Amino acid sequence: MTSEDNNIPYMRVDNLKKFFHTKRGMLHAVDDVSFAIRKGETLGLVGESGCGKSTLGRCLIRLLDATSGRVILYDEKTGEGVDVTKVSKSAMKQLRRKVQIVFQDPYSCLNPRLSVWELIAEPLIVNGVFSDKNAMKRRIHELMSIVGLAERLENAYPHELDGGRRQRIGIARSLALNPEFIVLDEPVSALDVCIQAQILNLLNELQREFHYTYVFISHNLSVVKHVSDRIAVMYLGKIVELSDYRELFVKPMHPYTQALLSAIPVARLDVKKERIILEGDVPSPIEPPDGCRFMGRCRHCMEICKKETPELKEVFPNHFTACHLAELRGR
Secondary structure (H helix, E strand, C coil): CCCCHHHCEEEEEEEEEEEECCCCEECCCCEEEEEEECCCCEEEEEECCCCCCCHHHHHHHCCCCCCEEEEEEECCEEEEEECCCCCCHHHHHEEECCEEECCCCCCCCCCCCCHHHHHHHHHHHCCCCCCCCHHHHHHHHHHHHHHHCCHHHHHHHHCCCCCCHHHHHHHHHHCCCCCCEEEEEECCCCCCCCHHHHHHHHHHHHHHCCCCCHHHHHHHHHHHHHHHHEEEEECCEECCCCCCCCHHHHHCCCCHHHHHHHCCCCCCCCCCCCCCCCCCCCCCCCCCCCCCHHHHCCCCCCHHHCCCCCCCCEEECCCCEEEEHHHHHHH
C-alpha cells in the first residue's frame, strides 16, 4: 500500500524552528513552520532574501540542526515515519542516501582541484557504493549522460566549464546515490536566462523519469511557477501562504503574496498591471514584532494584526493563509 493510498505524506514538518545566537540576541531564521510534502511533487518555496527559506531547506535534510520541531520522513511501503531531527549519526548517514541538495552557486560549491570524474565519484567513494572500479566508471558515465554532460569532459576541471555545465555536475553529484528527496536551493539564480531554461527542463525531465520529490527554493516567482505543483510563500521566518500554484497566481490571499505577484513584469504593451509598492522596513528577525510580522508594510493592517499572530489556516480547500483579513474573507 502506497503513501497515497494511506493518505500519508512523503514528508511532514511540524512546528519547525531554527534560531541562531548572535551578539544582539536570538535570530529567528525559521519560526514555527509546518507543512507536508507529497511523494513525487515539487513544493516551491519563495520569499525575499533573508526570509529563512534556505535555512529551512537545510533543516529539512539536517545540514543544520533544528532548534525544535519535527521533520518526519515516511516510508512509502510501510507508512512508518522517522524524525530526521532526532536520528543518530549512523542512521543519518544511511538517510543521506535518500535526501540530497543542489546548492545555489555552481562556482563555489565544487572543489576546483578535482576533475569532473572525481567530483561525481566523490559521493560514491565516501559511501562505499562500489568496490569494482569498472562498475563505478560505468555509473559515473551514466550520471553524466543523465544530466547532459559529454564523456569527453570527464577530465576537465570546474574553471574550464561554463555555469550550466558546473550546475549539471552538482545535479549529477546529488543523483549519485539514487535519492528520493532533493532540496534545490536556488539552482538557477546564478545562471544566464537561456541556461536557466535548460536546467529547469532537465530537473522536470529527471522528476518525470525517476519520480523525485523536490523542494525548489527561489526568490523568482516566474521560475517557481514553471516547476512547482504547490508554492509556499515565506516572510521573516514564517510561511504566510501555501497553495496550488495555479490558484496562488489567480487568487492570492495574503497581501505579501499579492505584492510579490504584482512585481512580475508582463510582456504585453496593451496590459496594464497595478504595482503594489511595499512601504516601511522589514522588521528585525532578532526582535520580531508581536502580532503579524507583515503589519508594518501592509496596506490592509487592522487593529487585530498588531495584537495577534495569524495562524496558517485553510481559508479555501487546500489553500492556506496566515492573514486575519483573508480568514474573514474565507468565511
